[in-house]
Amino acid sequence: MESGKPLEKISPFLQKYADTLPAGERNLLLRQFQYSPLEDHPTEGFVDDPLDEETNLVLPGIYRKYSSRILVLVSEHCPVLCRYCTRKRITWNNHNRTATPESLRSFLFQMPEIYEVIFSGGDPLMKPTTTLREFSQAALTSPSVHTLRIHSRVPTTLPGRFKEDLFRFFSETAEKTNTFLVLHINNASEISPEAADIFRRLKSSGVHLLSQSVFLKGVNDNLPALKNLILTLLQAGVRPYYLHQLDRIFGSAHFEQSDKTGCDLMKELAKIFAPHSLPFFVRDSATGKKPVQC
Numbered sequence: 374m375e376s377g378k379p380l381e382k383i384s385p386f387l388q389k390y391a392d393t394l395p396a397g398e399r400n401l402l403l404r405q406f407q408y409s410p411l412e413d414h415p416t417e418g419f420v421d422d423p424l425d426e427e428t429n430l431v432l433p434g435i436y437r438k439y440s441s442r443i444l445v446l447v448s449e450h451c452p453v454l455c456r457y458c459t460r461k462r463i464t465w466n467n468h469n470r471t472a473t474p475e476s477l478r479s480f481l482f483q484m485p486e487i488y489e490v491i492f493s494g495g496d497p498l499m500k501p502t503t504t505l506r507e508f509s510q511a512a513l514t515s516p517s518v519h520t521l522r523i524h525s526r527v528p529t530t531l532p533g534r535f536k537e538d539l540f541r542f543f544s545e546t547a548e549k550t551n552t553f554l555v556l557h558i559n560n561a562s563e564i565s566p567e568a569a570d571i572f573r574r575l576k577s578s579g580v581h582l583l584s585q586s587v588f589l590k591g592v593n594d595n596l597p598a599l600k601n602l603i604l605t606l607l608q609a610g611v612r613p614y615y616l617h618q619l620d621r622i623f624g625s626a627h628f629e630q631s632d633k634t635g636c637d638l639m640k641e642l643a644k645i646f647a648p649h650s651l652p653f654f655v656r657d658s659a660t661g662k663k664p665v666q667c
């Protein structure tokens with residue numbers, strides 16, 4: 374990471390929304406984005422690229438970890454900078470490392486075994502809708518691609534980005550192919566009324582909504598927080614999909630909570646929710662996600 378970069382980024386929407394919450398909730402929400410001096414203590418095992426993603430880079434901005442799907446870096450920007458972001462090497466720098474629709478199209482042309490294309494970043498929804506459409510058209514020119522997945526934190530951190538053109542992009546894409554929006558949400562308080570409205574509209578246009586949450590000490594590492602998160606997601610029509618154990622990115626050790634605590638919480642949650650409503654508790658790695666051994 375380069376020195377001298379701004380250390381905090383919180384979208385004006387999120388800052389304003391957080392200020393409407395009770396102090397405890399506000400602090401929990403903002404802790405994810407606020408610098409702490411604890412970040413400056415090097416911790417063994419916490420590195421630049423904890424998932425070794427760069428070893429899977431096949432073309433600029435195109436990563437292939439699995440034979441049947443690829444991850445496409447559409448944007449390196451986000452409305453926020455999460456202190457524990459696995460891709461700090463990308464989101465905290467301004468290098469242009471994104472793919473292009475042309476490179477995506479020609480790569481897929483040679484790879485008929487790929488059926489799913491994941492738009493990620495950074496946050497793909499930071500790109501103009503015309504660019505998203507170009508990427509989506511490039512992906513769908515391959516006859517084998519039948520699923521598009523978009524990873525985003527925009528609905529909860531920059532809901533004003535959802536104007537008619539973006540809703541239209543989603544509804545048109547969902548008409549053409551299986552379209553998943555995977556939301557990064559760690560705490561129930563992140564689901565503002567604006568975000569809930571966006572989820573309703575997307576769902577009614579046929580977009581599948583999933584969430585992935587990161588298990589974070591001091592943010593959601595207790596039963597009331599996780600129970601409330603799952604309940605609020607389900608009420609908003611979002612399937613709780615993954616609870617990720619923290620990726621060991623440098624500067625994030627103070628967010629790490631033990632596997633045992635996570636496993637104990639998952640056991641309690643299993644007494645409350647049906648299996649199809651529970652997220653998978655997983656740890657990601659260079660070779661893929663694996664269930665945390667409980």
Ligand code: SF4
Nearest residue numbers: 451454455458495526
């Ligand atoms: S929203 Fe995702 S990609 Fe962006 S800074 Fe946060 S964790 Fe990283």
